[in-house]
Amino acid sequence: MITTSGLTKDYGTTRGTTRGTTRGTTRGLDHVDLSVTRGSVYGLVGPNGAGKTTLLGVLAGLRRATSGTIDIGTTKVGVLPDTPLFDGWLTAREVVELSLNMSDGSTDQDRVAAVIAEAGITEAADRAVGGFSRGMLQRLGVAATLVAEPELILLDEPCSALDPLGRREVLDLISRLRGDATVVFSSHILADVQEVCDTVGILRQGTLVFEGPLEQLLVGKAQPQYLVRLRPPIEPVVATLRTVDWIERVTGVGPDQIRVSGANLEVLETGLVPALAAAGAQVVSLAPDAPSLEDVFLEVVK
Amino acid sequence: MNLWRLEWLRLVRTRRLIALLGVFLFFGFLGPLTARYIKQIIENFGGNVQIVVPDPVPADGITQYVGNAMQIGLLVSMGIAAAALAFDAKPQMGIFLRTRVRRVSDIIVPRYVVMVAAVVACFMLGSIAALYETTVLIGSLSIGGWLLGTLVGSLYLAFAVALVSLVAARANSVMLTLVVSVAILLLLPVIGVIPDVAPWLPSHLIGGVDGLVRDGAFGDYLRATIVTIGLTLAALWLAVRVAERREL
Numbered sequence: 001m002i003t004t005s006g007l008t009k010d011y012g013t014t015r016g017t018t019r020g021t022t023r024g025t026t027r028g029l030d031h032v033d034l035s036v037t038r039g040s041v042y043g044l045v046g047p048n049g050a051g052k053t054t055l056l057g058v059l060a061g062l063r064r065a066t067s068g069t070i071d072i073g074t075t076k077v078g079v080l081p082d083t084p085l086f087d088g089w090l091t092a093r094e095v096v097e098l099s100l101n102m103s104d105g106s107t108d109q110d111r112v113a114a115v116i117a118e119a120g121i122t123e124a125a126d127r128a129v130g131g132f133s134r135g136m137l138q139r140l141g142v143a144a145t146l147v148a149e150p151e152l153i154l155l156d157e158p159c160s161a162l163d164p165l166g167r168r169e170v171l172d173l174i175s176r177l178r179g180d181a182t183v184v185f186s187s188h189i190l191a192d193v194q195e196v197c198d199t200v201g202i203l204r205q206g207t208l209v210f211e212g213p214l215e216q217l218l219v220g221k222a223q224p225q226y227l228v229r230l231r232p233p234i235e236p237v238v239a240t241l242r243t244v245d246w247i248e249r250v251t252g253v254g255p256d257q258i259r260v261s262g263a264n265l266e267v268l269e270t271g272l273v274p275a276l277a278a279a280g281a282q283v284v285s286l287a288p289d290a291p292s293l294e295d296v297f298l299e300v301v302k
Numbered sequence: 303m304n305l306w307r308l309e310w311l312r313l314v315r316t317r318r319l320i321a322l323l324g325v326f327l328f329f330g331f332l333g334p335l336t337a338r339y340i341k342q343i344i345e346n347f348g349g350n351v352q353i354v355v356p357d358p359v360p361a362d363g364i365t366q367y368v369g370n371a372m373q374i375g376l377l378v379s380m381g382i383a384a385a386a387l388a389f390d391a392k393p394q395m396g397i398f399l400r401t402r403v404r405r406v407s408d409i410i411v412p413r414y415v416v417m418v419a420a421v422v423a424c425f426m427l428g429s430i431a432a433l434y435e436t437t438v439l440i441g442s443l444s445i446g447g448w449l450l451g452t453l454v455g456s457l458y459l460a461f462a463v464a465l466v467s468l469v470a471a472r473a474n475s476v477m478l479t480l481v482v483s484v485a486i487l488l489l490l491p492v493i494g495v496i497p498d499v500a501p502w503l504p505s506h507l508i509g510g511v512d513g514l515v516r517d518g519a520f521g522d523y524l525r526a527t528i529v530t531i532g533l534t535l536a537a538l539w540l541a542v543r544v545a546e547r548r549e550l
Contacts, residue, residue, distance in 0.1 A: 063549045078401070081398075085398070089315040102399070102403050
């Protein structure tokens with residue numbers, strides 16, 4: 001288990017005023033209690049400036065916490081910044097070799113070739129990285145991070161510069177790491193988090209406002225509701241449904257859809273179809289409407 | 303590939319080694335030539351004005367070389383050193399290095415040692431070129447004095463690179479590292495205007511090269527040598543401490 005307790009990070013700031021300058025502090029992290037299960041994939045999400053990069057930096061030992069405790073439980077930590085950068089006159093193979101050698105003194109060429117292949121840059125392995133696109137640098141960064149087989153991998157926006165194919169490959173790579181290494185990755189792309197993460201942590205202004213399994217986050221915020229597609233006009237149907245006592249809310253979603261929510265799922269499942277028939281609705285389709293991670297994220301951070 | 307080879311490749315592939323070698327060799331060959339023909343050069347540009355220039359002595363060849371090497375050569379060396387030692391100037395680069403090594407000194411030491419080795423080797427090659435050309439054009443000089451003078455000059459260069467490493471540990475860019483380092487080096491001769499302090503300063507060693515090839519006594523530069531060795535080690539130690547405390 002990787003844990004932090006009461007983790008706080010303050011930054012000193014100097015602000016200009018009409019009477020000169022004043023010194024103050026900005027809180028980057030505010031008593032963050034993180035709990036990451038070993039071997040899991042943990043997604044860190046939050047709006048810009050929420051403290052994601054600061055938290056990853058503190059976990060990586062690149063920044064010092066102002067207070068609180070951290071228990072990483074390993075010294076084999078791999079870090080991939082959002083925009084990896086290497087000496088442009090090195091080849092991709094040399095970057096990965098250097099990364100491996102710095103980490104454990106090894107010169108295992110087979111291992112180097114394997115991660116280069118896994119990152120999908122074999123054809124460019126002997127090219128100088130100065131000419132690499134951002135996506136290629138990201139792939140190289142992944143290879144340079146994984147080559148030393150770290151037990152904790154911290155990835156800051158690993159898919160941000162990748163094309164759809166590259167994104168898919170990196171997500172698959174992260175998924176394959178599950179069980180062998182603990183992965184903490186921050187992302188703005190909530191679909192990525194939803195796809196590969198076991199657990200999600202939501203940061204807002206340096207505070208961890210939610211941490212837990214994705215299902216718990218989604219279920220906890222879910223209000224039982226159905227999305228119904230109708231033949232227009234929908235207004236008479238909406239008006240009739242609003243008179244039904246167990247229906248809590250009916251809202252129009254565009255010209256031919258309505259969202260109906262009820263007190264609980266069972267009532268909706270048994271009563272919605274008869275209610276629609278009674279309202280004279282011409283139903284095209286009908287399906288449960290589960291909230292997306294994006295809906296929940298926006299709800300939590302607002 | 304390791305951090306030592308990385309530094310060697312940095313010098314070779316970025317052609318910085320050629321730049322270093324070119325600068326010191328250029329002045330190595332130019333210095334004695336200027337010393338030998340300074341009389342003719344001045345006469346050509348002097349017009350009807352008669353300027354009395356003493357006949358050159360062998361030490362003048364080395365003096366000319368050191369004068370240029372310790373200005374333009376030193377500036378080029380410090381610029382190249384700053385580019386290598388300011389590895390945190392680009393945080394992503396710093397993250398790549400720092401999160402893989404056990405200690406920050408694992409990054410700084412190879413960069414410093416390889417850089418100093420390259421600068422000193424180029425300075426010495428330039429000095430050998432100056433010695434050869436001086437012998438051919440002006441006459442032979444004391445090899446012992448020349449060797450000691452070159453070693454003293456090399457020590458000053460090693461100090462300058464250590465100073466760059468210290469400034470780089472704190473500065474946010476290569477240019478800032480270079481400017482602050484040069485400013486500190488320029489400050490030393492200013493402090494040296496105090497007569498009792500001057501013999502203790504690293505900048506005293508620059509004059510040491512000239513003094514020793516003119517049969518000066520090493521004892522005159524012993525205090526500056528000891529202080530410079532101490533300051534070089536202190537700057538390196540401090541550079542590691544400062545870099546360890548730095549946050550990215």
